[in-house]
Amino acid sequence: MSRPRKIRVTINGRKVEAAVAPNQTLAEFLRCHLSLTGTKEGCDTGDCGACTVLLDGKAVNSCLVLAVETHGGSVTTIEGLSSDGELHPLQQVFIDNGTVQCGFCTPGMILGAKALLDENPNPSEEDIRLGLAGNLCRCTGYVNIVKAVGAAAKVLRGGK
């Protein structure tokens, strides 16, 4: 077993220093080391998207990223999306549009949607479907999720 390595990474805006095993995934690091359990794991193989977080603004499957790879970077998890008890618009539209059932896909879905909207503030329905194709949901049939992301885009663009 190789020795732990020191990393310095910004997580949800706070600087974190930690010693991590070279083979530890970011998902494990967040969940077990930092107790940020809002990030979920549904497969560990990059196929479900439940573990999606933002790494330097881009959506990644944290089960496929090694914690050491985030050294010097910045990670946003679901816990970092709301500020001072204020829901992020995506979180609010997810509630309002009935997109939440079991909720296991929800954190990953919301962060996937955030990355999508950051890149394309005015996506078509087709763009949203394609953008979320890597995030599996077994409960909702995606219908309201797609609707919600469209609604969030509007809110974030400043419309109503």
Add this chain to the structure above:
Amino acid sequence: MSVAYQVVGKPMPRTDAQSKVLGQAQYTDDLSLPRMLFVKVLRSPHPHARIRAIKTSAAQKQPGIVAVLTAKDIPGENSMGPIIKDQQILCADLVRYAGDAVALVAGETEQAAEVALERIEVDYEELPFVFDPLKALEPDAPVAHEGGNIGTHMKVRRGDIEAGFGQAAAVVEARFITPRVEHAYIEPEVALVSLDAQGDVSVWSSTQYAHLDREEVARMLALPQSRVRVRQMVTGGGFGGKLNPHAQCYAALVAWKTGRPAKVHYHRDESLIASYKAHPYVIDMKLGADREGRLTAIDARLVGNTGAYLCQGRAVITKSVTHVSGVYYIPNIKADAYAVHTNTVPCGAMRGYGVPQVAFALESLIDELADRLGLEPLELRMRNALDTTLPNATGQIMPASIPVKEMLARAKTSVESLRPLLKETPPGRKRGIGVGCSSRGIGSIRKASRSTAVVSLHPDGSATVACGHVDLGQGSDTMMAQVAAEELGLDVDRVRVITNDTAISPDCESTSASRVTYLSGNAVRFAAAKIKTRVLDLAAREFDCAADEVKMRNGAVAHREQGLSLAALFGKNTMHIITEVAEHLPATTPPDPETGQGKPAGTYNFNVHIALVEVDEGTGKVETLKYLAMGDVGKMLNPMVVEGQMHGGMMMGMGFALSEEVKIDCGVANSTFATYLIPTACDVPRELIVDVIEDAEPTGPFGAKGFSEGSLDPVGATMANAVSNAIGVRVTQLPMTGERIHQLLRRRGEAVLKAVN
């Protein structure tokens, strides 16, 4: 006659939605305890083998390993199963499918346990095996399960099918094949168990039936149930798949043996390999109708592959066979259904519970028959649709809430509106329209089932509901809160629903069979109503008026200008709480084992779906352009929840129709989400309309009845009819993968169905 309700019938987000979007909801794997051990399961690589010996010493000596356990370490009964307990928790001498559990390793870390797993030496004597259920029925087939390969044979006998086919002007028949399907809840199985100072067992789990977890853990450890407490944590989906507490038992055994907290957490591949599935079916069905288009007879043989264990096979098969005539009146019925053992992963409960498979066969033949008779498919359906005067296959007549004809009439309008789109088919594509219908008895089919609720009203005008039906994401906690709030005149946020703790919530049987709204909804309502009666009586005494003149609203009672807070009313009567218990047990009669006749359900739910599909002639790929899902739910308790369930069920059905199939090589061959394909956001129909039909169920809470499975039931049938209509060849096997449809296109012209007359 419509009653204005304050809370019920209004769309409202789930009470736990906020905690879930914030990532704060606690699922079982989010918990850990000091000194917690990680448990891994050693599983059989062989589909059928005798265990000659298990050597654990090498594994035991690995660094970080605390225990290696086998069947002989189980102090109580070594058996489990949601209904039929024919599977060993750890196999003692025989493994019956590749994936059967043989030993447990408990380590300080998951990695240590994984390494040690490979050091366990099992000496197997391989035995002959059988995977194909039809082969398993042959006389000299390997015996997959002692007692014989026929696990169950259920029958329906009504009328005289010879006479029925004699009256027929057209008869169609075919063999239909459906896939083995995985629930694919995104949260895999997980359980955490610890012992307290008195040696009592605490279980935290992802489960559909906390009380069954308690029962099974207690039985395995030879403990009274009172010494086991189970808390269902927020659960990441179940869909019928979290009814067998294997992970819970493994964690409990390790905790019991080591005295340390223990966690079992399956990875996706283990979940796919080991957990039970939905039954694959081979269905031979024959259907006849007279010249007027009245169905005269049906003859069906349903063979469900139940795998190595019966699990819930008997109940699933019974559900199928009692639903063999769908939404139609057919006077003469002969149907035989078998749960057949093979050396494959067991099959059990899954959303749909044997209904989608028969609906696929029946609805396909209805279309064929319509074609034979020169009738519109919807017209043939209309001529035979059930109503309040006609019995279904079990002989049961539903006196109310059976809006099939209304739904079919609406379907006709929709189909007409889709027809012009057939003319706009782009080159290289084929378009088709299909209709599918289904009926579903709500609740367990083989026995009466009861729900119990305990409702408490507190002096501050808040209330607690305790009821053992858990919320797996379907939204039942929210709806139960609405029911209690409505009855007690409170806002929903004043009501807390506790369904997840066996120490608090009474056993309501499993959360399955679309039974929660109907059964627990009634139990909660009845208990709340009893409380209300008591409060109104107390208030009437205070106000010196009749009880029905008192209003109860927002934690206070009032009569004309007199008012009193509940706190004051309670105080005057030296009361601190008012608690009432009520239950609901619908008057049902299970189907007779020889004839299938009875009154198996308190109420039924009906669905009619329509699809417009486009098939790529080059690849065989099916695209759904428009989909209309009509569902009858009685009255909606919460339209937002109803809509969400209908979307989810419909898309799960889409997987069954188009892409999902668990394949077996030795064990499960496709054990990742890259090879077992559930629908993604890209697979949602271009346009999806959900149409809820409200026809109150008089025996349901505020007119409501169950519906969660129904939205899945007719999807396979609907899609198969649409694709068959598009390509001009009858589809007889699901899922309709591009490859399969491409092959059918190549063989177009060969009639799969043969007319008898």
